[in-house]
Amino acid sequence: xxxxxxxxxxxxxxxxxxxxxxxxxxxxxxxxxxxxxxxxxxxxxxxxxxxxxxxxxxxxxxxxxxxxxxxxxxxxxxxxxxxxxxxxxxxxxxxxxxxxxxxxxxxxxxxxxxxxxxxxxxxxxxxxxx
Amino acid sequence: xxxxxxxxxxxxxxxxxxxxxxxxxxxxxxxxxxxxxxxxxxxxxxxxxxxxxxxxxxxxxxxxxxxxxxxxxxxxxxxxxxxxxxxxxxxxxxxxxxxxxxxxxxxxxxxxxxxxxxxxxxxxxxxxxxxxxxxxxxxxxxxxxxxxxxxxxxxxxxxxxxxxxxxxxxxxxxxxxxxxxxxxxxxxxxxxxxxxxxxxxxxxxxxxxxxxxxxxxxxxxxxxxxxxxxxxxxxxxxxxxxxxxxxxxxxx
Amino acid sequence: xxxxxxxxxxxxxxxxxxxxxxxxxxxxxxxxxxxxxxxxxxxxxxxxxxxxxxxxxxxxxxxxxxxxxxxxxxxxxxxxxxxxxxxxxxxxxxxxxxxxxxxxxxxxxxxxxxxxxx
Numbered sequence: 405x406x407x408x409x410x411x412x413x414x415x416x417x418x419x420x421x422x423x424x425x426x427x428x429x430x431x432x433x434x435x436x437x438x439x440x441x442x443x444x445x446x447x448x449x450x451x452x453x454x455x456x457x458x459x460x461x462x463x464x465x466x467x468x469x470x471x472x473x474x475x476x477x478x479x480x481x482x483x484x485x486x487x488x489x490x491x492x493x494x495x496x497x498x499x500x501x502x503x504x505x506x507x508x509x510x511x512x513x514x515x516x517x518x519x520x521x522x523x524x525x526x527x528x529x530x531x532x533x534x
Numbered sequence: 535x536x537x538x539x540x541x542x543x544x545x546x547x548x549x550x551x552x553x554x555x556x557x558x559x560x561x562x563x564x565x566x567x568x569x570x571x572x573x574x575x576x577x578x579x580x581x582x583x584x585x586x587x588x589x590x591x592x593x594x595x596x597x598x599x600x601x602x603x604x605x606x607x608x609x610x611x612x613x614x615x616x617x618x619x620x621x622x623x624x625x626x627x628x629x630x631x632x633x634x635x636x637x638x639x640x641x642x643x644x645x646x647x648x649x650x651x652x653x654x655x656x657x658x659x660x661x662x663x664x665x666x667x668x669x670x671x672x673x674x675x676x677x678x679x680x681x682x683x684x685x686x687x688x689x690x691x692x693x694x695x696x697x698x699x700x701x702x703x704x705x706x707x708x709x710x711x712x713x714x715x716x717x718x719x720x721x722x723x724x725x726x727x728x729x730x731x732x733x734x735x736x737x738x739x740x741x742x743x744x745x746x747x748x749x750x751x752x753x754x755x756x757x758x759x760x761x762x763x764x765x766x767x768x769x770x771x772x773x774x775x776x777x778x779x780x781x782x783x784x785x786x
Numbered sequence: 787x788x789x790x791x792x793x794x795x796x797x798x799x800x801x802x803x804x805x806x807x808x809x810x811x812x813x814x815x816x817x818x819x820x821x822x823x824x825x826x827x828x829x830x831x832x833x834x835x836x837x838x839x840x841x842x843x844x845x846x847x848x849x850x851x852x853x854x855x856x857x858x859x860x861x862x863x864x865x866x867x868x869x870x871x872x873x874x875x876x877x878x879x880x881x882x883x884x885x886x887x888x889x890x891x892x893x894x895x896x897x898x899x900x901x902x903x904x
Binding site: 697701702731732734735736737738740743766769770773774 | 793795874
């Protein structure tokens, strides 16, 4: 007599059940804020193409407190994206060899941070020098 | 040898298809000592408290891959996990996630096995040699390219970790793709083009969203996430360069 | 048994390029345009119409603006599309695919069109 009856467990709410998964979902959600920001820039570009008055309206809208709050969140999202991006970058690259020794994942991540920070400082420097 | 008074509570998700409609938690108090593994705790339950508890195990030393299960919601080998990590709190032990439960802590592994068979997990010689020609030679650098991926013990913890596999069991999954990579990266093997068909499919590497939990839980540091994602690069190159190099693809 | 080759490489490549832009360039751009200038940490001249217009008139500026807007959207929409599956939304895959990548395409053609005219 066959008494087998396999039980399949549901996946509902799977990502709430482990902090690793929660962090993954937060990482994925950064794309929502970053995507909205791209539209903010697009709106700016549209206003730029429409003349000085329209552009200044866009600049004024950017000072709205709710808009500023959005940008605080968007900045946090972009930074969290960068942190998680640099953490997984070594996984996407084939093994790099310096001579005979393999470059470690940690080294590759640190290298990304160095480049990023240099780039950030250069861009901020250009903005501030103006 | 146990400290006389210390006990630890182990709660096991029971499922006996002949009597249970659904899995149900059952608690046991197990004598605790610092050197006991979760596996030993389960063996104590089976030997002295409740002989009906079913679970797989074999080597007791994290090399056979039999004893994978969820311990407080984390995929672990029960022989490599110690009660002291949880004491005096309680342990909740459940069958390996994302697989159908056969009974108690025993899961259906057929899907993993058939996927493993599908990738041709053996060396298909690039340049076959006869016995008289002697060994296939390989430098330490060549061996380095695949060695970590050869450490896989088929324990399936990575499948329990992978939510994409849990959401869609068509996904080839981390362990099998890591083994695929092991053979592709072995200088003696010549079947890369064959295996690329599996890699390039939607259910191949493209089912992965780099959650990365697979590499986190792997007891042998295989890093399946790296194997899968390096093959995203290979698959992409194959996709775009296939028209330039029609025979056998552009990878390597 | 031959499994069908996926077209994911196209979208994954765009996703990857966009991810690089978001990680290396977006934080500073968000800071300058969204916080520093509106809050007065930087003088408004930094983003004055004449300056930005001149930047956008230059082909390097055009390329920069197009790349930042477009690739960010290819990155974001790909991730959002995949997240629908993570959240258990399995219906309407084809519809959502067209919607998500359609938005990214719109977010590529629109700035392209605008920048050509500036």
